[in-house]
Amino acid sequence: MLVKDNETFEIIEKLKNLYNNIVLNQIIRKRLVEASISKNTWVDIDELFDNNHVHQINGYDLERLYSQIISLVSFLDKLKNDVVVSIKNTPARYIESMEPRNKMLFKMTLGAIDYNVNAFADLVTNLFHSVTAADKKAHGRDKAIYRSFPQLKEIGKSLIT
Numbered sequence: 001m002l003v004k005d006n007e008t009f010e011i012i013e014k015l016k017n018l019y020n021n022i023v024l025n026q027i028i029r030k031r032l033v034e035a036s037i038s039k040n041t042w043v044d045i046d047e048l049f050d051n052n053h054v055h056q057i058n059g060y061d062l063e064r065l066y067s068q069i070i071s072l073v074s075f076l077d078k079l080k081n082d083v084v085v086s087i088k089n090t091p092a093r094y095i096e097s098m099e100p101r102n103k104m105l106f107k108m109t110l111g112a113i114d115y116n117v118n119a120f121a122d123l124v125t126n127l128f129h130s131v132t133a134a135d136k137k138a139h140g141r142d143k144a145i146y147r148s149f150p151q152l153k154e155i156g157k158s159l160i161t
Helices: 006-023 026-034 039-050 050-058 062-088 092-096 100-139 150-160
Strands: none
Touching: 006 026, 006 039, 006 050, 006 062, 006 100, 006 150, 026 062, 039 050, 039 062, 062 100, 062 150, 092 100
8 A cells, every 4th residue: 555645755854864964973873883783774764765755756655664664763772772872881081082073073973962863763753653644544543554563563662762
């Protein structure tokens, strides 16, 4: 089932921009590589963001979109539990030994990381709610496609903590 929804498109565009800001940061990127994020997660996210304009025209396949939301949540979990923790636990002596430019980038990253992670989580939550609303509207509450994804039942817990 294909769904055309401008709200979903707009949320994905915002997510794409924030995601790019996060993964292009050299401090975060280094730790993302170390976080052992699955290849499928990277592929799902890249496919979602790279094809968003096509989906705006043709519509979103709900099953595929739910899989991509699951990948976004998986990425977010690794970001929060591995990357952020690693950055926050960087020894002060290591930071002080950095070149001035790198030290400034590190401190800027550290200062913005909680905001960016929370904004990303909020956008993923909004995307999930937007998609499930469209799903319920198209299929009815009892036959909505999201019910066939057991991983989506725990999505609220992952996004709040």
